[in-house]
Amino acid sequence: MTEHPIRRVVIAGGGTAGWMAAAAIARTMGSTIELTLVESDAIGTVGVGESTIPPMITFNRLLGINEAEFMRETQATFKLGILFDDWKDRGESYFHSFGITGKDHWSAGFQHFWLHGLTKGHAQPYDDYCLELRAALQGKFAHLPDDRMNYAYQLDSTRYAKFLRKMAEADGTRRLEGRIAQVELNGESGDIAALVLESGARIEGDLFLDCTGFRALLIEGALHAGFDDWTHYLPCDSAIAIQTESVRPALPYTRAMAHDAGWQWRIPLQHRTGNGIVYCSRYLDRDAALDRLLAHIEGKTLTEPNVIRFVTGARRQQWHRNCIAIGLSGGFMEPLESTSIHLIQRAVLRLLRLFPSGPVSPREVAEFNDQQHTDMLQIRDFLILHYKATNRRDSAFWRQCTAMPIPASLEQKIELFRETGRVFRKNEELFAENSWVQVMLGQGIVPRSYHPIATKLRDDELARLLGGLRDGTNATVAGLPEHAEYVARYCGAAPAPSPVLAA
Numbered sequence: 001m002t003e004h005p006i007r008r009v010v011i012a013g014g015g016t017a018g019w020m021a022a023a024a025i026a027r028t029m030g031s032t033i034e035l036t037l038v039e040s041d042a043i044g045t046v047g048v049g050e051s052t053i054p055p056m057i058t059f060n061r062l063l064g065i066n067e068a069e070f071m072r073e074t075q076a077t078f079k080l081g082i083l084f085d086d087w088k089d090r091g092e093s094y095f096h097s098f099g100i101t102g103k104d105h106w107s108a109g110f111q112h113f114w115l116h117g118l119t120k121g122h123a124q125p126y127d128d129y130c131l132e133l134r135a136a137l138q139g140k141f142a143h144l145p146d147d148r149m150n151y152a153y154q155l156d157s158t159r160y161a162k163f164l165r166k167m168a169e170a171d172g173t174r175r176l177e178g179r180i181a182q183v184e185l186n187g188e189s190g191d192i193a194a195l196v197l198e199s200g201a202r203i204e205g206d207l208f209l210d211c212t213g214f215r216a217l218l219i220e221g222a223l224h225a226g227f228d229d230w231t232h233y234l235p236c237d238s239a240i241a242i243q244t245e246s247v248r249p250a251l252p253y254t255r256a257m258a259h260d261a262g263w264q265w266r267i268p269l270q271h272r273t274g275n276g277i278v279y280c281s282r283y284l285d286r287d288a289a290l291d292r293l294l295a296h297i298e299g300k301t302l303t304e305p306n307v308i309r310f311v312t313g314a315r316r317q318q319w320h321r322n323c324i325a326i327g328l329s330g331g332f333m334e335p336l337e338s339t340s341i342h343l344i345q346r347a348v349l350r351l352l353r354l355f356p357s358g359p360v361s362p363r364e365v366a367e368f369n370d371q372q373h374t375d376m377l378q379i380r381d382f383l384i385l386h387y388k389a390t391n392r393r394d395s396a397f398w399r400q401c402t403a404m405p406i407p408a409s410l411e412q413k414i415e416l417f418r419e420t421g422r423v424f425r426k427n428e429e430l431f432a433e434n435s436w437v438q439v440m441l442g443q444g445i446v447p448r449s450y451h452p453i454a455t456k457l458r459d460d461e462l463a464r465l466l467g468g469l470r471d472g473t474n475a476t477v478a479g480l481p482e483h484a485e486y487v488a489r490y491c492g493a494a495p496a497p498s499p500v501l502a503a
Contacts, residue, residue: 004206004358005206005356005359006355006356006360007033007206008206009036009205009207009209010038010203011037011208011211012208012211012217013037013038013039013211013213014039014165014175015157015161015211015213015327016161016344018161018209018327019161019162019164019168020161020326020341020345021211021344021351022035022165022173023063023164023168023171023173024059024349025351026167026172026173027063027168028352030171030172035168035173036173036174037173037174037176038175038176038178039176040178040179042179050267050269050274051154051265052079052152052153052155052338053337053338053430054098054150054152056152056342056345057152059345063167065167071153071155071270071490071491073160074163075159075269075270076153076155076156077153077154077250077252079098079152079153079154079252079253079338080135080136080141080149080150081097081098081136081253081254082254082255083254084096084256084386085257086257086258087256087258087392087442088390088391088392088444089390089391090394094439094441095133096337098150098151098152099130100130100150100434101114101126101133101437102129102130102469103469108422108451109422109433109434109437110129111437111450112450112453113454113465114129115421115447116462120459122463124466124470126438126441128473129469129470130434130438131148131149132150134477135480136251138477139249139251139482139484140252140480140483141481141483142480142486144476152338154254154268155269176197176203178198179197180217181197182195182196183195183218183221184202185222189321190321191323192205192208192222192321209323209324210325210326210330211329213327213329214328214329215329216315218323218325218329219317219329220315220329225315225318225323226315226317227316227331229311230333231311232404233312233380233384233406233407234333234383235400236263236334237282237309237312238280238308238310239276239278239307239310240276240289240293240307241274241305242275242301242304242305242306243272243274243275244273244275244299244301244302245299245302246269246270246271246273247298247299249482249483249484250268250270254266254267254338255267258392260283260394260397260398261280261284261395262278262279263278264276264277264292264293265277266298270488273297273299275297278334282397311332312334312380313331313332314330317369318331318347318373319372324351324368325347326348327340327343330343331376333376333379333380336386337382337383337431339430343376343379350368351368354367375430377407377409378431380407381406381407381409381410384406384407385410385413385436385439385443388402388406388410388414389414389440389443389445390444391444414445417447418448419449420448420449421447421449421450421451422451423440
């Protein structure tokens with residue numbers, strides 16, 4: 001552990017993780033540190049993290065990024081959620097949106113009033129009360145006053161890294177081209193002393209960020225931080241990604257389509273569509289997976305298939321000695337809920353909040369590791385939910401998923417909702433109550449009871465509440481422009497069309 005203030009920060013690896021870290025650190029810390037990023041153009045990146053979640057808006061705003069410029073440079077579209085096909089059962093779909101459904105009471109979420117409404121003959125779906133969900137399925141979008149539309153982005157992650165590189169270098173980041181040949185350790189402390197490149201160049205530092213992806217050259221290759229394997233909960237271990245021409249106007253959502261050994265994604269950008277298949281190699285081999293992917297894409301292929309093997313899990317220590325793992329070097333969870341870029345963002349912002357003013361404190365390291373581990377456990381549980389809570393028994397893969405034991409933390413969440421309709425968010429948990437409700441209902445978990453506060457409303461009051469919320473949602477959606485039209489205007493010279501807002 002460093003015994004003097006951190007002045008030299010070295011980032012190993014570029015890509016989305018490296019340049020997100022560089023851009024944020026350079027803009028925040030300025031000339032108080034010397035920031036160097038080492039990467040090789042000869043080493044490719046995974047580059048499939050194209051679907052994001054709303055906290056990315058905060059990250060971009062913290063960096064002072066102009067949204068329209070960012071979207072032009074990354075060919076981004078807006079994202080209101082994810083459409084899940086064939087997860088609960090074959091032929092059935094549901095939508096996980098970024099919005100808030102209905103109107104909560106401080107003592108109970110809207111789902112309790114909706115559940116009570118079902119007993120009173122109000123049979124409209126839970127989906128009808130969510131603005132983002134209804135807008136997404138109708139292919140509409142606009143920025144609304146008071147940030148009433150919750151959204152994220154679908155983007156080209158390679159272009160995003162290039163966009164951030166320009167910012168980081170303008171803010172003083174020094175980029176060095178070259179492959180890392182050796183990670184040199186300090187013989188006394190065991191910390192990383194320097195990175196030695198194939199050219200012989202030696203880059204010393206006080207703090208090293210490992211953004212080398214699955215290779216984890218620093219955090220694992222040199223420091224042996226350890227890894228917890230979670231494939232017993234999330235058995236998919238392979239993916240194939242491919243890009244295609246766009247054949248239709250881009251929709252404001254990502255699709256996740258389940259198959260008998262995993263699932264397939266489709267992500268519409270301005271200039272192309274990102275496609276991929278995630279699968280368990282125990283039940284589907286690579287050639288069969290590629291054939292299945294190619295049979296379910298739209299448009300001409302633009303790239304060769306990118307085959308990715310992975311192990312789901314987390315590094316036991318994300319900050320170990322004077323090295324911090326950022327991105328895939330710290331662990332991996334499949335992109336089912338678009339959390340890969342978010343985990344990069346969380347790690348970078350957490351580092352900046354805990355950035356030492358003097359020698360590194362073991363307490364700072366422990367706090368960083370505890371928060372990172374909590375983030376990953378909570379996301380892990382949310383992903384497991386999609387596989388465990390399903391009616392599918394039509395393949396060996398799904399039978400394995402439904403039969404597997406699950407973490408006690410997830411079992412508590414599922415059973416509490418099943419019995420009472422309640423969901424509680426803990427310790428700044430990423431996924432809010434409405435996310436859990438939408439996915440649990442979508443996967444077929446129906447509560448057996450609800451909060452008694454819902455029965456406080458008279459029948460006419462309940463009818464007015466539900467009808468008013470539904471009518472307000474429908475009126476707002478009706479006034480929104482088409483998503484593709486809005487993106488084209490917003491990212492171009494002309495102003496984006498304004499929505500016709502309901503009274």
